[in-house]
């Protein structure tokens with residue numbers, strides 16, 4: 001029989017050290033709130049029920065934490081009296097009766113499913129409490145794990161530890177699994193006679209033993225347990241996340257010339273045999289299909305790049321940019337909410353927004369879709385195999401037919417039929433010898449002015 005599990009996510013912190021008007025668990029890692037990463041790891045560990053313990057920004061945090069496949073309930077911890085007190089804020093959820101209770105922190109977003117599963121396995125093997133620990137060279141500030149003969153006998157907080165205990169390098173990551181049938185009675189026995197006067201969740205280790213139970217620790221990599229208390233730690237966590245994800249992508253067949261300069265979002269999807277050049281930034285919602293090349297210094301967000309398409313260098317794809325196979329978007333081009341058909345080219349200095357560009361169409365340098373009239377956005381429809389001459393302004397709403405040709409420098413305000421030529425600029429005139437005449441006149445006038453000022 002599979003064991004039932006309730007995850008309790010502690011997120012009632014004041015976030016004082018973040019110096020922010022936002023709860024820290026809402027600060028983004030890879031483009032989405034920290035707490036959403038924690039929830040994803042829970043989902044990957046096959047946990048389908050979670051109780052959130054919230055303080056400030058409760059509504060927004062709940063919204064950020066919710067996932068379709070998970071039942072999430074929320075509880076307010078109005079007074080912050082410690083981690084055990086926080087867990088008890090979810091008393092009602094615990095009382096529903098689960099085999100396992102898994103306590104995680106909303107500000108520890110790098111934890112993966114593995115140690116969560118390992119902690120639950122420890123419960124299944126007959127332990128009452130399984131604590132997720134880590135080895136570190138810098139144990140300062142963490143609770144120390146006191147292990148004897150394979151059993152975890154106590155967790156000592158920094159402030160309450162003796163000189164000898166402070167030398168221990170095996171630390172409490174803060175996350176733990178508790179036997180769900182005993183959790184409430186154990187939690188209720190925790191007191192607050194310690195240096196901070198708080199109800200420490202960590203005391204559950206000694207309480208469990210006093211009641212005839214057993215506790216153990218399972219080790220996880222230190223990076224998975226990095227907590228976020230300030231913005232420097234936020235950046236450090238982001239860096240670990242980025243490194244981890246780049247590595248996964250490279251192992252899945254994506255080439256990166258300078259991976260440390262590529263920034264990914266939580267949902268960036270890149271297929272095999274894609275090349276990402278240096279200094280590329282992915283915002284949320286990007287999919288890159290196989291064989292595509294993203295040249296240096298490009299910024300992509302909410303975009304799809306089709307098979308064998310190329311982007312950049314220095315291109316910006318904004319939400320709704322959808323490049324077909326073998327399409328090309330070159331330097332200093334911005335594409336927004338626009339379909340660029342298969343093999344179409346937008347190679348230099350263009351803005352294409354709210355538009356459809358047909359297959360194999362060539363958009364000349366400096367072409368602009370004038371999609372905004374100051375109040376409304378309008379659509380530009382360009383057919384297949386069309387040619388838009390350089391420096392044209394296409395004033396939307398406007399359509400340009402298949403195979404049509406727009407003369408360069410045109411301002412197009414009316415629809416152009418299939419295979420037609422549109423010429424939307426003043427005709428050129430030639431006046432022979434006029435330039436020479438003008439030059440001689442200007443020089444003569446200048447000489448005259450000099451003579452007058454010298455007199």
Ligand code: UD1
Pocket residue numbers: 010011012013014053077079080081082083085086105106107141142143144155157171172173174199200201202227
């Ligand atoms: C805790 C552990 C410590 C461990 C460290 C790992 C305890 C007593 N100590 O210490 O052994 O090494 O984590 O990072 O558990 N929270 C609430 N309500 C409260 C108190 C805390 O929701 O009343 C939440 C915080 O928002 C945070 C988490 O619980 O997400 C941990 O609390 P924090 O005060 O940061 O604990 P530490 O002192 O870091």
Ligand code: CA
Pocket residue numbers: 227229
């Ligand atoms: Ca902490």
